[in-house]
Amino acid sequence: MSITGLRPVTGTTGDPLAEAIELTKRLKLPHIRRAMADLIPTAKAQRWDPAEVVRVLLAEEAAGRDQANLRTRRKRATFPAGKTFGDWDEAASSIPRPTQDALRTLEWVHRKENLSICGPSGTGKSHFCEALGQAAVEAGMTVAWFTIEDLGVMVRRHRPDDSVTRAMARLIRTDLIIVDDIGLLPVSADAAEGFYRLVDAAYERRALAVSSNLHPSGFDEIMPKTLATATVDRLLHHAHVVVTQGESFRLNQATNGRGVKRLH
Incomplete structure (x- = not known):
């Protein structure tokens, strides 16, 4: 030998x-x-x-x-701000602590369920979503972060060669897809189509997390009613809905002089 x-x-x-x-x-x-x-x-x-x-x-x-x-x-993942649970204040959040803890286990991601976080601006929705995404990455999962207008850009880019469906099929190979900040502005037709296509493609196949100033039941205020109804029907079927409350963290810091460093 x-x-x-x-x-x-x-x-x-x-x-x-x-x-x-x-x-x-x-x-x-x-x-x-x-x-x-x-x-x-x-x-x-x-x-x-x-x-x-x-x-x-x-x-x-x-x-x-x-x-x-x-x-x-x-x-x-293209996270926007690098927010993690390391700089998250559990006690300051209006999300009940047991709910925070349950979501942080990421079991819902493994079960291909959805998460909808809605509430006023500045109440920690984006931070919590990004921290969950960062935790998923650290757990070995793949994550993709979008705004709803990013989805509109994707639709416009792939429409000329009729490859939108293939683009969505590639996207939902990701374990967790996060769509942030829905509801601040009216949604363009391309963005509404892209959001519907994403929710439809991911339905019972991948986990979605959505943050919004509006409850999903009010999405017909910012996108065509028929499309909103079809989107919300699929989004909420297997979803955890979390509603945040209270004053804006950012505004509170600003009014208390903690939004900037003191000038000398």
């Missing part, structure tokens, strides 16, 4: 560490390569078991890949 790694390698330099580094380049193992320079001398000095050396190197590669994948998922 022979092991390839124990046979002489053509063009060897006589330096096993240098050859190992070259092999990590060939096999695309960058995280092992970075760890080897420090790890191998330590392992020799402390007389590590060879299996332990292999285990630690593979663990470094796995951890490095996990971090790289996390960065990629976060970049592709």
